[in-house]
Amino acid sequence: xxxxxxxxxxxxxxxxxxxxxxxxxxxxxxxxxxxxxxxxxxxxxxxxxxxxxxxxxxxxxxxxxxxxxxxxxxxxxxxxxxxxxxxxxxxxxxxxxxxxxxxxxxxxxxxxxxxxxxxxxxxxxxxxxxxxxxxxxxxxxxxxxxxxxxxxxxxxxxxxxxxxxxxxxxxxxxxxxxxxxxxxxxxxxxxxxxxxxxxxxxxxxxxxxxxxxxxxxxxxxxxxxxxxxxxxxxxxxxxxxxxxxxxxxxxxxxxxxxxxxxxxxxxx
Amino acid sequence: xxxxxxxxxxxxxxxxxxxxxxxxxxxxxxxxxxxxxxxxxxxxxxxxxxxxxxxxxxxxxxxxxxxxxxxxxxxxxxxxxxxxxxxxxxxxxxxxxxxxxxxxxxxxxxxxxxxxxxxxxxxxxxxxxxxxxxxxxxxxxxxxxxxxxxxxxxxxxxxxxxxxxxxxxxxxxxxxxxxxxxxxxxxxxxxxxxxxxxxxxxxxxxxxxxxxxxxxxxxxxxxxxxxxxxxxxxxxxxxxxxxxxxxxxxxxxxxxxxxxxxxxxxxxxxx
Amino acid sequence: xxxxxxxxxxxxxxxxxxxxxxxxxxxxxxxxxxxxxxxxxxxxxxxxxxxxxxxxxxxxxxxxxxxxxxxxxxxxxxxxxxxxxxxxxxxxxxxxxxxxxxxxxxxxxxxxxxxxxxxxxxxxxxxxxxxxxxxxxxxxxxxxxxxxxxxxxxxxxxxxxxxxxxxxxxxxxxxxxxxxxxxxxxxxxxxxxxxxxxxxxxxxxxxxxxxxxxxxxxxxxxxxxxxxxxxxxxxxxxxxxxxxxxxxxxxxxxxxxxxxxxxxxxxxxxxxxxxxxxxxxxxxxxxxxxxxxxxxxx
Ligand SMILES: Nc1ncnc2c1ncn2[C@@H]1O[C@H](COP(=O)(O)OP(=O)(O)OP(=O)(O)O)[C@@H](O)[C@H]1O
Ligand SMILES: [Mg+2]
Numbered sequence: 001x002x003x004x005x006x007x008x009x010x011x012x013x014x015x016x017x018x019x020x021x022x023x024x025x026x027x028x029x030x031x032x033x034x035x036x037x038x039x040x041x042x043x044x045x046x047x048x049x050x051x052x053x054x055x056x057x058x059x060x061x062x063x064x065x066x067x068x069x070x071x072x073x074x075x076x077x078x079x080x081x082x083x084x085x086x087x088x089x090x091x092x093x094x095x096x097x098x099x100x101x102x103x104x105x106x107x108x109x110x111x112x113x114x115x116x117x118x119x120x121x122x123x124x125x126x127x128x129x130x131x132x133x134x135x136x137x138x139x140x141x142x143x144x145x146x147x148x149x150x151x152x153x154x155x156x157x158x159x160x161x162x163x164x165x166x167x168x169x170x171x172x173x174x175x176x177x178x179x180x181x182x183x184x185x186x187x188x189x190x191x192x193x194x195x196x197x198x199x200x201x202x203x204x205x206x207x208x209x210x211x212x213x214x215x216x217x218x219x220x221x222x223x224x225x226x227x228x229x230x231x232x233x234x235x236x237x238x239x240x241x242x243x244x245x246x247x248x249x250x251x252x253x254x255x256x257x258x259x260x261x262x263x264x265x266x267x268x
Numbered sequence: 269x270x271x272x273x274x275x276x277x278x279x280x281x282x283x284x285x286x287x288x289x290x291x292x293x294x295x296x297x298x299x300x301x302x303x304x305x306x307x308x309x310x311x312x313x314x315x316x317x318x319x320x321x322x323x324x325x326x327x328x329x330x331x332x333x334x335x336x337x338x339x340x341x342x343x344x345x346x347x348x349x350x351x352x353x354x355x356x357x358x359x360x361x362x363x364x365x366x367x368x369x370x371x372x373x374x375x376x377x378x379x380x381x382x383x384x385x386x387x388x389x390x391x392x393x394x395x396x397x398x399x400x401x402x403x404x405x406x407x408x409x410x411x412x413x414x415x416x417x418x419x420x421x422x423x424x425x426x427x428x429x430x431x432x433x434x435x436x437x438x439x440x441x442x443x444x445x446x447x448x449x450x451x452x453x454x455x456x457x458x459x460x461x462x463x464x465x466x467x468x469x470x471x472x473x474x475x476x477x478x479x480x481x482x483x484x485x486x487x488x489x490x491x492x493x494x495x496x497x498x499x500x501x502x503x504x505x506x507x508x509x510x511x512x513x514x515x516x517x518x519x520x521x522x523x524x525x526x527x528x529x530x531x532x533x534x535x536x537x538x539x
Numbered sequence: 540x541x542x543x544x545x546x547x548x549x550x551x552x553x554x555x556x557x558x559x560x561x562x563x564x565x566x567x568x569x570x571x572x573x574x575x576x577x578x579x580x581x582x583x584x585x586x587x588x589x590x591x592x593x594x595x596x597x598x599x600x601x602x603x604x605x606x607x608x609x610x611x612x613x614x615x616x617x618x619x620x621x622x623x624x625x626x627x628x629x630x631x632x633x634x635x636x637x638x639x640x641x642x643x644x645x646x647x648x649x650x651x652x653x654x655x656x657x658x659x660x661x662x663x664x665x666x667x668x669x670x671x672x673x674x675x676x677x678x679x680x681x682x683x684x685x686x687x688x689x690x691x692x693x694x695x696x697x698x699x700x701x702x703x704x705x706x707x708x709x710x711x712x713x714x715x716x717x718x719x720x721x722x723x724x725x726x727x728x729x730x731x732x733x734x735x736x737x738x739x740x741x742x743x744x745x746x747x748x749x750x751x752x753x754x755x756x757x758x759x760x761x762x763x764x765x766x767x768x769x770x771x772x773x774x775x776x777x778x779x780x781x782x783x784x785x786x787x788x789x790x791x792x793x794x795x796x797x798x799x800x801x802x803x804x805x806x807x808x809x810x811x812x813x814x815x816x817x818x819x820x821x822x823x824x825x826x827x828x829x830x831x832x833x834x835x836x837x
Contacts (some may be wrong), residue, residue, distance in 0.1 A: 032559075036652075036655045038652070038656040040648060040652040040717070041652050042712070047713055054707070058549065078585070079586075081582070082585045083586070085578075089579065127786045131800070133789070133799075133803055144592065144596075147586060170360070172357040173353045175319055175353075176351065176357030176358070177373065178319070178346075179346060180373055180374055180426070181345070181373065181374030181430075189381060189382060190359060190381070194359050195360070210640075214693070216696055217698040218698060227699075230702070234703060234707075242703065247698070250691060250694045250695065272721060274773065344599065366558065387554075391552075391555065391556045392549045394554075406558045
């Protein structure tokens with residue numbers, strides 16, 4: 001007994017030592033990797049020396065924000081919200097059939113399942129900016145490109161989570177409704193809709209909130225919204241105008257986030 | 269009256285779950301189906317209201333052949349059969365009242381169903397039934413806020429408001445503690461008597477079956493191997509049902525293991 | 540006993556039933572629905588685009604797609620003829636790599652380097668911010684400042700910071716790193732702060748009762764409890780930073796995004812497609828690697 005416990009203690013010690021060694025190696029590796037990466041970036045050290053001063057300088061030129069300019073950003077800000085809302089609606093409309101294909105228990109066959117999964121991955125792994133560039137080429141500069149970029153970017157996210165929700169549906173409950181003699185539509189209304197509705201609303205609102213943020217940047221490539229205005233101000237070196245826009249974005253984004261969190265707390 | 273003739277079901281997987289089962293259920297009797305796991309009890313119940321489509325045979329409910337109906341006609345007939353599930357089959361996020369009223373879905377229009385607008389008679393009946401199963405005042409609770417026993421009683425209420433000609437019950441007590449199990453069985457017996465409808469129950473616990481049933485049917489390997497009154501179920505009959513050639517299911521069936529099997533010869537006797 | 544309960548037996552029950560609502564009453568419910576509907580319709584009307592523009596777009600969409608294929612990675616296989624029994628048989632003999640391929644490669648390396656440096660710096664500055672944003676560890680005013688930093692970092696997209704730094708300061712890859720560092724606390728400090736708020740206070744008290752200074756309490760009473768989580772979150776953030784780093788170049792902040800936007804400007808769509816596919820590949824590899832690494836840590 002006694003020898004056994006000593007032995008296990010020794011083993012534990014050894015395990016502990018190996019673990020600790022592993023940790024140091026990992027830490028060393030991370031530091032080394034960071035150093036090599038830093039070298040690869042070829043940063044001029046003069047930049048680093050002047051950076052704090054430049055930052056201060058920039059802030060001085062930004063402050064105070066230009067209040068007289070504020071009314072001018074109302075329209076692009078509204079356009080930003082419009083893009084987020086309509087983009088999300090469009091994404092939902094497209095995501096429902098994709099989710100249907102991508103859920104194991106509703107997809108018609110193996111190939112449709114593969115198709116669903118492919119569409120989800122394709123949409124998710126292309127950044128909204130890339131979608132925006134593509135749609136600006138196709139439809140020209142403006143809101144339409146922005147809406148489509150936001151929509152195509154969101155489809156994968158929504159479809160993935162909705163399909164997971166569909167896969168978790170309680171089949172017995174649906175059968176029970178069917179067994180009362182309800183037709184397909186009523187079965188859906190009483191058996192399926194209540195099971196997926198809260199998640200569906202929650203996800204949509206959550207995605208909308210993300211999309212407000214994304215809609216602030218797609219303007220950099222011409223896809224409408226406040227980003228286009230911001231780009232113009234920056235190009236004119238109108239820094240107090242830039243600060244005005246940044247504050248406006250801050251207010252709108254934080255408000256959307258709070259609203260989205262509140263709604264998600266309400267539905268369950 | 270329910271009359272089943274030579275019912276057979278072979279699943280796509282090749283499993284022969286039912287191999288020709290015939291049975292009649294009528295009046296206000298409580299019929300208990302017992303048998304080892306995998307004997308085909310659930311399949312049988314589900315083949316009656318066509319949740320599972322049988323491969324062969326006939327199911328007559330008051331002289332209507334259920335196996336050959338069009339989808340629309342089948343839906344109309346399903347309104348006449350109340351079904352109660354082992355896992356309750358409640359929609360968690362709906363209220364108790366919505367779950368109960370869904371028993372009337374076959375009678376209301378799509379639009380009214382959408383608006384939760386049911387006829388006053390249906391609502392009264394639903395309230396009365398909830399009272400009857402001991403859940404009066406719980407209408408507005410969500411189904412997932414209830415205990416297992418309460419949930420099963422909501423499931424029963426949903427079946428009762430259908431005003432069915434028969435109740436089909438699949439393992440109503442398997443997910444419940446002994447006390448709730450008895451309460452549920454008491455309730456089902458009471459409904460059979462008062463509403464004057466037959467109740468067909470799949471049940472694992474033999475003792476419960478013997479206590480409550482008017483008639484016991486023993487299933488083994490997709491066939492009926494025993495049919496008779498509860499007091500006819502002796503050791504021989506248990507052997508037939510639980511050990512008659514289906515050794516594979518022995519481990520899955522704890523009850524017979526408690527009896528001393530050496531004392532009696534395991535002779536699978538036909539009734 | 541005949542049949543079910545006679546009608547008279549339940550005539551006393553209320554025949555009305557209404558689904559309870561999360562709103563105060565049904566009137567409020569329908570009002571809310573109406574407001575939401577009006578809001579949605581207002582949005583759609585605001586951006587209403589004539590259908591013909593959409594339809595015309597579809598034509599050019601097809602044109603764009605066809606001009607993107609096949610993707611051109613700038614790598615080609617050189618074939619040389621070899622005499623086999625009097626016939627010329629073409630045999631692959633070498634890989635030809637042109638400038639496009641080199642630009643793609645170095646852009647990708649820069650992207651990865653940016654993400655690594657930014658994650659390292661970002662984690663280092665996120666930790667103190669997380670402590671500031673943990674309600675149970677710091678006095679109220681400090682907490683408010685901590686939360687404010689997190690909110691600003693979350694609300695401003697890294698691309699917004701990137702474009703300002705690029706124009707304001709004028710440096711490429713470093714601008715990208717700054718943008719990513721700026722955005723990191725919004726994720727890392729926020730989640731770490733939530734974990735700090737959940738820690739077991741008795742361990743903290745035990746250290747404090749030995750007369751340790753607040754810094755020592757953090758080091759010995761708090762840090763061990765959240766270390767695995769911090770590592771997991773850092774790996775996760777690295778994954779996110781890789782994604783972000785691939786597109787920062789679009790506004791001139793270094794990395795593969797730079798190469799991508801130039802290819803579009805040159806109408807070199809086959810090359811653009813190659814870049815997009817490379818980005819997707821790197822992003823997916825990063826995602827898988829991060830998921831595996833996080834599982835190892837936990
Ligand atoms: N959906 C299905 N697909 C394929 N085979 C099935 C299906 N459902 C049941 N089976 C098979 O049919 C046979 C009978 O199953 P059934 O569920 O009817 O048995 P049971 O008597 O209800 O058992 P238990 O007491 O475990 O509920 C089993 O062999 C089972 O594997
Ligand atoms: Mg069963």
